[in-house]
Amino acid sequence: MLHFEDFLPGRSYPLAEKQVTAEEIVEFASEFDPQPMHLSEEAGKASILGGLSASGWHTSSMFMRMMFDGWLSNSSSEGSPGIEFMEWKKPVLAGDTLSGRSTVIESRALRSRPGIGMVEFLHEVENQRGEIVMRGENPIMMRFRNVEENAA
Amino acid sequence: MRLFELSPPGKKVITGTLVFTAEDIVRYARKYDPQPFHVDAEAAKNYVFGGLCASGWHTCAGWMKTYIAYWQKEVARLEGEGLVAPKLGPSAGFKKLQWLRPVYAGDSVTYSVELVETRPLMSRAGTFINMTVCDGVNQNGETVMRYEGTVLEFA
Numbered sequence: 001m002l003h004f005e006d007f008l009p010g011r012s013y014p015l016a017e018k019q020v021t022a023e024e025i026v027e028f029a030s031e032f033d034p035q036p037m038h039l040s041e042e043a044g045k046a047s048i049l050g051g052l053s054a055s056g057w058h059t060s061s062m063f064m065r066m067m068f069d070g071w072l073s074n075s076s077s078e079g080s081p082g083i084e085f086m087e088w089k090k091p092v093l094a095g096d097t098l099s100g101r102s103t104v105i106e107s108r109a110l111r112s113r114p115g116i117g118m119v120e121f122l123h124e125v126e127n128q129r130g131e132i133v134m135r136g137e138n139p140i141m142m143r144f145r146n147v148e149e150n151a152a
Numbered sequence: 153m154r155l156f157e158l159s160p161p162g163k164k165v166i167t168g169t170l171v172f173t174a175e176d177i178v179r180y181a182r183k184y185d186p187q188p189f190h191v192d193a194e195a196a197k198n199y200v201f202g203g204l205c206a207s208g209w210h211t212c213a214g215w216m217k218t219y220i221a222y223w224q225k226e227v228a229r230l231e232g233e234g235l236v237a238p239k240l241g242p243s244a245g246f247k248k249l250q251w252l253r254p255v256y257a258g259d260s261v262t263y264s265v266e267l268v269e270t271r272p273l274m275s276r277a278g279t280f281i282n283m284t285v286c287d288g289v290n291q292n293g294e295t296v297m298r299y300e301g302t303v304l305e306f307a
Binding site: 028031032033034035037047048049055056057058060061062064065068072073077078079080081082083084085086087088089113116136141 | 185189201214241245248249299
């Protein structure tokens, strides 16, 4: 399992691949973001997004799952206090295949929480054409493998 | 009508309240964020958050849900008065998203949006970009999330 000590700057961890289906786009949008371009192909084509497209929050949610399946589930994550920025750079359309990576920018121990450190990541999600559709940076809390060493 | 005419900078608009039931928290998290503290109340006790709590992305999606409900009513209201509602488009993202406190099972979050500024988009004539501050406050008056959003507007 990956712990705080493993996340050295520059190290990169692949996200799991994700097939984006029309059904899932519509299901997410129906509950959280029922705008026409997220609900039907026709309305999507008529919008500047160019087709049935995922809500940005759906893209972020899919990224979260891709990260969980890709590497986070094999880590000592304790969750995150937020996101520095997230860009929805291109539409995510039904039929797209997403992939990507999380890259460590920096890390530091937390004085307020012994045994836990903060790791800052750059996350990039791209489609089957290699176009970046989403990027963002965020800190994730990670437990140390060896708490005694950290405390010493 | 432009958004700033409807909702001038600095005016906070309450968009709605969402109750986060344990069932909803787990249902969302099983699909998108199955970390133990979002899917298992027992396991959650052993983590920093200390109890079953909503994925931060679920809290954000809740903001969008109340916003769209608010906006659809607002558009209908304006049309009923013979006015043309602002034509809002997609968002290019957000920044400074803070999950300030966990949203635990049973919490209710009241969301709001506030326009900060609007400016023309240089790359696309007749299009404006609006900067907003969005937040969610729980039943104890504690802010649980906040972010700076953007939304396009077509003149």
